[in-house]
Amino acid sequence: MTKPRVVILGAGFGGLTAARELRDHADVTVVDRHNFQTFLPLLYQVASAGLAADHVAHPVRAALRKSGAQFRMGSPITVDHNNKTVKIDSSEVLPFDHLIIALGSATADFGVKGVNEFAL
């Protein structure tokens, strides 16, 4: 039997964990605009010069090596739910049986002036 094809958008904590968990059950392709994952909990250490920036950026391909998942660097442009495909900005079209969207979140600044410009 062929395994289901799973496309995971986002190689953050959620996307990478899903890829590892699906290792034996699916043919997985992970898409992210960066080829590294930023370890967000330690960003404050970079901001306060406790760590160098490359200490909190880990290569996605290395993280996926044992999972057997494929990696594509890029951003999704369109999702075609009828044909079950994702087009990424390299123009590659990725077919899927299941799609996992793990693109993170956007911060709500609740309209507080200055937050958007000056805070993470």
Ligand SMILES: Cc1cc2nc3c(=O)[nH]c(=O)nc-3n(C[C@H](O)[C@H](O)[C@H](O)COP(=O)(O)OP(=O)(O)OC[C@H]3O[C@@H](n4cnc5c(N)ncnc54)[C@H](O)[C@@H]3O)c2cc1C
């Ligand atoms: C400064 C900071 C400190 C934190 N500290 C902690 C902590 O101590 N403990 C804790 O439990 N949680 C902490 N968190 C929260 C934790 O980091 C998040 O809950 C977690 O990262 C969410 O995982 P995720 O996979 O949903 O999204 P993310 O980790 O944000 O991953 C999303 C991925 O999607 C990619 N992506 C987004 N948009 C696109 C696009 N258009 N095209 C291609 N790729 C895209 C991004 O590059 C990223 O790799 C912290 C967060 C921050 C910002």
